[in-house]
Amino acid sequence: MTPVQAIIAKELRSYFVSPVVYVVGAVFLLIVGLLAYLYIVFAGAQAIQLMQMQGTAQINLNDLVFRNLFSSVRFILLIILPILTMRLFAEERKLRTFEFLLTSPIGINEIVIGKFMSVFLVFLGLLGLTGLMPLVLALFCDFDWYPVLTGYLGLVLLGALFLSVGVLASALTENQIVAAFVSFGLLLVLWLLAGVGSLLGETAIGQAISYLSFMEHYDHLVRGLVDTKDLVYFFSGLALMLFLSHRVVDSSRWK
Amino acid sequence: MIEVQQITKRYGHHTAIDRVSFSVAKGEVLAFLGPNGAGKTTTMRILTCFMPATEGTARVAGFDCADQPLEVKRRIGYLPETPPVYLELTVTEYLQFVGRLRGLTGKTLTSSMQREIERLGLGTVQHRLIGNLSRGYRQRVGLAQALLHDPQVLILDEPTVGLDPKQIIEIRELIKNLAGSHSVILSTHILPEATAVCQRVVIISGGRIVAEDTPDQLSARLRQSEKISLTLKSPAADTDSRLKAVQGVQNVFASGIPGTFLLECELGRDAREEVARLAVTSGWGLLELKAISMTLEDVFLQLTRDETGLPQGAVVAAAEPTGQPA
Numbered sequence: 001m002t003p004v005q006a007i008i009a010k011e012l013r014s015y016f017v018s019p020v021v022y023v024v025g026a027v028f029l030l031i032v033g034l035l036a037y038l039y040i041v042f043a044g045a046q047a048i049q050l051m052q053m054q055g056t057a058q059i060n061l062n063d064l065v066f067r068n069l070f071s072s073v074r075f076i077l078l079i080i081l082p083i084l085t086m087r088l089f090a091e092e093r094k095l096r097t098f099e100f101l102l103t104s105p106i107g108i109n110e111i112v113i114g115k116f117m118s119v120f121l122v123f124l125g126l127l128g129l130t131g132l133m134p135l136v137l138a139l140f141c142d143f144d145w146y147p148v149l150t151g152y153l154g155l156v157l158l159g160a161l162f163l164s165v166g167v168l169a170s171a172l173t174e175n176q177i178v179a180a181f182v183s184f185g186l187l188l189v190l191w192l193l194a195g196v197g198s199l200l201g202e203t204a205i206g207q208a209i210s211y212l213s214f215m216e217h218y219d220h221l222v223r224g225l226v227d228t229k230d231l232v233y234f235f236s237g238l239a240l241m242l243f244l245s246h247r248v249v250d251s252s253r254w255k
Numbered sequence: 256m257i258e259v260q261q262i263t264k265r266y267g268h269h270t271a272i273d274r275v276s277f278s279v280a281k282g283e284v285l286a287f288l289g290p291n292g293a294g295k296t297t298t299m300r301i302l303t304c305f306m307p308a309t310e311g312t313a314r315v316a317g318f319d320c321a322d323q324p325l326e327v328k329r330r331i332g333y334l335p336e337t338p339p340v341y342l343e344l345t346v347t348e349y350l351q352f353v354g355r356l357r358g359l360t361g362k363t364l365t366s367s368m369q370r371e372i373e374r375l376g377l378g379t380v381q382h383r384l385i386g387n388l389s390r391g392y393r394q395r396v397g398l399a400q401a402l403l404h405d406p407q408v409l410i411l412d413e414p415t416v417g418l419d420p421k422q423i424i425e426i427r428e429l430i431k432n433l434a435g436s437h438s439v440i441l442s443t444h445i446l447p448e449a450t451a452v453c454q455r456v457v458i459i460s461g462g463r464i465v466a467e468d469t470p471d472q473l474s475a476r477l478r479q480s481e482k483i484s485l486t487l488k489s490p491a492a493d494t495d496s497r498l499k500a501v502q503g504v505q506n507v508f509a510s511g512i513p514g515t516f517l518l519e520c521e522l523g524r525d526a527r528e529e530v531a532r533l534a535v536t537s538g539w540g541l542l543e544l545k546a547i548s549m550t551l552e553d554v555f556l557q558l559t560r561d562e563t564g565l566p567q568g569a570v571v572a573a574a575e576p577t578g579q580p581a
Contacts, residue, residue, distance in 0.1 A: 006355035010344070017343045100339030100400070103303040104356045105328040253306045 003106040007114025008121070011088070015122055020087070024080050025126050035072050036133045039065045061143040066134070070151045070222040073130075077155070077162055078187050084122060085166025086180040088115045089249065093174035102253065112245050116167050123159045127152070147224030154221030157234035158214060162187055164241035171248040190214055256281045256408060256438040257302065262311030264297050271297040272462040274311070279455075281407075282435045286449035286470075287442035289459040295442040296336060298459070299410050302440070303333045315408055329357070332406035334414055338397025342386030346377055346396055349385060350403060357404040371399040374429065390417040398426070402433075409433065411441040415448060427452045482547040483518040483527060488540025490514055497537070501529045514542070 015021045043064040050059065092098040101111055134148050169183035190213055197210025210216060217230035257279040264271045272294035279285045287295045301308045302315060304324035312319060318326040341349055347368065354364040372381050375395040380388055385396060394417045401409060415423045430452045433439055443449055449456050450470040458466040466473060498507045498518060503526040506519040520526045527544055534541040
């Protein structure tokens with residue numbers, strides 16, 4: 001077992017002995033399930049309306065259910081993922097195990113990657129459970145799987161980006177609440193950049209600011225558009241956040 | 256095994272340690288004595304590569320702490336002030352994690368864990384969550400962690416804190432047994448501990464090394480003479496010279512406090528009776544007369560306390576024989 005694997009195993013163990021994952025997971029699945037139910041009921045209501053007006057009911061589930069759902073889940077992730085990441089480094093500092101970790105014969109990059117991977121796996125698990133919803137839906141009606149899958153790809157990438165921001169925030173402080181709020185704030189700013197960008201319109205600055213927000217990149221994926229530009233955005237954002245986390249952890253040694 | 260040369264650590268304007276140099280040979284146990292905030296932990300943190308020194312070099316087993324930290328970290332077992340334990344893990348899970356971080360696998364890992372669990376008497380608690388263990392057990396788990404990969408160098412920051420007297424003796428025995436095959440630095444503010452387990456003592460105060468020697472020599476060298484403190488109500492102008500004339504008295508110092516004198520006498524000779532008689536017959540108004548004995552405790556206190564307010568003679572006596580730290 002490599003040190004990174006050892007850290008992942010230990011962090012997963014820590015996650016699953018604490019109630020946080022269960023509470024966060026339950027709330028996440030409940031809200032996603034509830035939203036899915038609501039969107040499906042709305043779609044059904046629309047189908048009935050169409051039936052009465054036109055005699056046929058050809059509705060697009062991809063538009064009516066999945067696109068709406070993916071847009072909502074984005075917001076739920078923004079709220080709950082900071083709760084998952086807040087403990088990663090903050091707790092180590094609080095319990096004085098930080099010094100132990102940094103005097104172990106492993107690199108800081110291994111620590112950062114191990115911690116990120118552990119919470120990412122937890123997130124993938126939660127996201128995997130929501131996969132039941134399209135599977136069940138597929139039993140009863142037809143829809144196009146391709147945008148659903150790219151939507152999930154979008155969620156995975158978005159989640160990874162959110163988690164890496166959370167890792168950075170957790171590295172900055174020894175207070176978990178502060179860590180959660182810092183990452184929440186950073187993510188909200190990233191979100192609102194899209195608004196600022198569109199306010200500035202089609203100018204170079206406006207476009208640059210819009211690009212920095214995850215909104216348009218995520219929307220492309222939800223619409224079934226896999227563009228290298230968007231993938232580059234997510235991967236470079238992830239790499240930047242993890243690199244900054246590395247620097248923050250390293251710099252704490254100099255204080 | 257450990258060589259520290261002129262290391263300085265500054266936090267902004269505050270200098271935590273100032274040009275500290277010392278070395279530890281293979282198999283030697285060195286005690287770091289000093290009051291709180293003297294720079295013990297800072298020195299240890301530099302040696303364990305947790306933080307870099309502002310100036311100077313530290314080498315462990317031939318590797319520079321600044322240039323090859325991974326090599327140094329592989330060879331060090333470190334117990335910080337607070338045992339670095341994860342409360343949500345059991346003792347075995349924790350040791351397993353620690354072992355894996357240090358590259359132990361399979362049978363080596365299992366046997367190392369078994370060895371430390373036995374050595375530190377953790378058998379009965381090995382499947383319990385560390386969060387449910389008492390302070391003493393957590394400290395022992397912390398020690399097990401430091402020893403797990405059988406490192407050449409052990410750095411223990413106050414290893415016996417929080418243990419009961421029986422455990423303290425056990426841990427001291429353990430450290431004594433480690434000597435010879437391991438180099439150990441331990442910090443403590445309990446003096447008998449230093450005397451009991453260490454070959455050499457470094458006394459550090461205000462970020463500087465003020466003395467370095469074996470515990471025995473340290474007190475012996477400081478006690479080159481018997482000392483008497485004498486307080487008089489109305490000393491005369493010639494009190495000094497007449498005291499000096501008493502048989503066995505070598506030196507007389509006037510202390511900072513008016514009327515108080517410090518007398519240095521030949522080793523093994525008690526001049527108190529003579530001095531008392533002289534004081535009474537001369538009508539100086541004898542208020543107090545007492546012998547001053549120097550234990551390691553006094554040495555420590557004198558070396559680490561601010562020099563103001565102490566009898567001058569004592570300071571001279573303490574500072575002179577120790578000389579410059581090697």
